[in-house]
Structures are given as structure tokens and as C-alpha cells.
Amino acid sequence: MPKFKRLPAKFYHQNTFKIAEELLGKFIIRKIGKRALIGKIVESEAYYGPNDLASHASRGKTARTKIMFDQAGTAYIYLIYGMYYCFNIVTEAKDFPAAILIRAAEPINLSKKANGPGKFCRAFKIDKNLNGENLITSKKLYLVENPNEKIKKSQIKKAKRIGVDYAGKYKNKLWRFYLKNNQFVSKK
DNA sequence: CCTGGGATTTTCT
DNA sequence: GAAAATCCCAGGA
Numbered sequence: 001m002p003k004f005k006r007l008p009a010k011f012y013h014q015n016t017f018k019i020a021e022e023l024l025g026k027f028i029i030r031k032i033g034k035r036a037l038i039g040k041i042v043e044s045e046a047y048y049g050p051n052d053l054a055s056h057a058s059r060g061k062t063a064r065t066k067i068m069f070d071q072a073g074t075a076y077i078y079l080i081y082g083m084y085y086c087f088n089i090v091t092e093a094k095d096f097p098a099a100i101l102i103r104a105a106e107p108i109n110l111s112k113k114a115n116g117p118g119k120f121c122r123a124f125k126i127d128k129n130l131n132g133e134n135l136i137t138s139k140k141l142y143l144v145e146n147p148n149e150k151i152k153k154s155q156i157k158k159a160k161r162i163g164v165d166y167a168g169k170y171k172n173k174l175w176r177f178y179l180k181n182n183q184f185v186s187k188k
Numbered sequence: 189c190c191t192g193g194g195a196t197t198t199t200c201t
Numbered sequence: 202g203a204a205a206a207t208c209c210c211a212g213g214a
Contacts, residue, residue: 045206056199064199070203082196084207101206117203118207190214199205 004029004144009136012072016091016098020046020177023089025151027144028105030124039114039122040146041103043178043185045161047088048098054167057097062169067132068097075133075141077126084118087126089135089143103162106184116186155180162187 004027004186014020021101023044030037045054047068056065056078064131067076068090088099105114105123112123121127126141158174165171178185 046205056206059200062200074207078206078211079196079198081205081207082198085198086206103206116207161206167206191212193211194209195207197205199203201209 002164004147006136007062007141007143007145009073009078012089012136014091015059016046016100017175019089019091020044020100020175021153021156023102023143024156024177024179025146025149027108027146028102028124029142029144030111030126031140032125037110038107038108039110039120039124041102041104041143042106042182043102043104043176045101045103045177046098047101048092048175048184049165050097051170052167052173053081053170054164055097056163061097065097067094068099070132073136075130075135075138077121077128077131079128079148080118085121085127086117087121087124087130104186106182113184115184160187 023041026041028039057068071094072091074090076090088101090099092098103117110123114120114123133141157180159176161176
């Protein structure tokens with residue numbers, strides 16, 4: 001097993017879009033008892049600020065979305081379409097709503113595919129119990145440096161977000177990022 | 189190749 | 202009561 005270096009608090013206190021790009025290639029680790037599930041992040045989507053109509057936070061702070069207003073480095077997990085969980089990483093200062101949806105990961109030691117936000121959570125056994133988890137201190141769910149690979153800017157593709165056609169002018173924002181030529185990206 | 193609908197439940201109107 | 206930051210499968214062209 002290689003030695004994994006956890007991403008520090010400082011990493012989560014950068015600009016949301018920079019983090020969304022830098023997350024690509026990083027490893028996510030989910031510990032369940034003595035087992036660890038590991039995947040490489042290959043696709044992310046940014047949801048930024050109170051005016052982004054695609055963001056849950058655009059309608060203000062509610063019981064569900066209050067986590068998005070929390071401090072950077074918090075996990076925001078919600079149930080979509082009644083059956084799939086989505087995993088997000090909260091960014092920006094407290095009381096500024098922003099988060100990054102992790103859409104896909106390349107399996108390192110996973111038995112299931114993770115090429116889509118719902119499937120990602122299924123593969124990692126992520127559910128509402130982990131909502132609000134602190135990724136900087138958690139023992140169950142956290143992110144680490146990729147010890148084998150450095151991602152270059154030229155490997156990153158920017159694209160429109162998925163499933164947000166209702167979001168007016170925000171639907172065309174290039175706020176989705178993924179690794180070029182990676183077969184585990186949910187949609188090219 | 190494409191389009192459309194069902195599953196299932198939380199959330200807001 | 203309708204819609205939702207999804208996924209999978211069926212059916213038609």
C-alpha cells in the first residue's frame with residue numbers, strides 16, 4: 001500500500017472552481033471497518049453562490065441545503081429522485097453557499113463502477129449518515145493526494161453541467177470538469 | 189442511433 | 202401535488 005497524504009484544510013479554502021479542477025486525479029477513501037474503498041476522481045461539477053439557479057441554495061437556506069452554507073471541507077449528501085445519493089464537497093467561507101458535486105471516479109479497488117453521481121455513491125456506500133462529515137478530520141471519508149500521478153491542465157476538459165436545463169442562463173456555464181480520455185467519465 | 193418512462197422519496201409550493 | 206444536480210431498460214427508426 002502506498003502512503004497517502006491527506007488533503008489539508010488549506011486545499012478546501014481555495015476558489016471553488018480551482019478546487020473543482022484540482023480534485024481531478026485525487027483519491028477518495030471511504031473506510032468501512034477495516035476495509036478501505038479507493039477511487040480516483042475523474043469528474044466534478046461546481047455549484048456556486050446564491051444566484052446559481054442550478055444550485056439547491058438558490059432558493060435560500062433550508063433544512064436540506066444548510067450544509068452548503070457551512071465551512072469548506074464539509075460533505076453535503078442528498079437524495080435525488082427518491083433513490084440515488086449525491087456526494088458534494090462544500091467550499092468557500094461559512095454562509096456562502098457553494099459545493100462541488102463528485103460525478104465520477106475511476107475504481108482503484110472498487111467492485112462497482114462509479115461513472116455517475118448516483119453510481120458513485122452506491123459504489124462507495126455513501127448515504128445520509130455521512131452528511132455533514134468533516135473531510136479534513138473524518139476517519140470514514142476523506143481525500144488524499146494521488147501518489148502516482150500529477151494531472152496537467154491540458155488533461156482537463158471543461159463542459160456544461162448535466163441535468164440542469166431549468167437553470168436559465170446558468171445552464172450553459174462551463175462548470176463541469178473532467179479528465180480527457182478517461183473512460184469512467186459519465187458523459188463526454 | 190434515438191426517445192420516453194418508471195422506480196422511489198425528499199423537498200418545497 | 203409536482204419536481205428533482207439519476208439511472209436503467211424498453212421500443213422505434
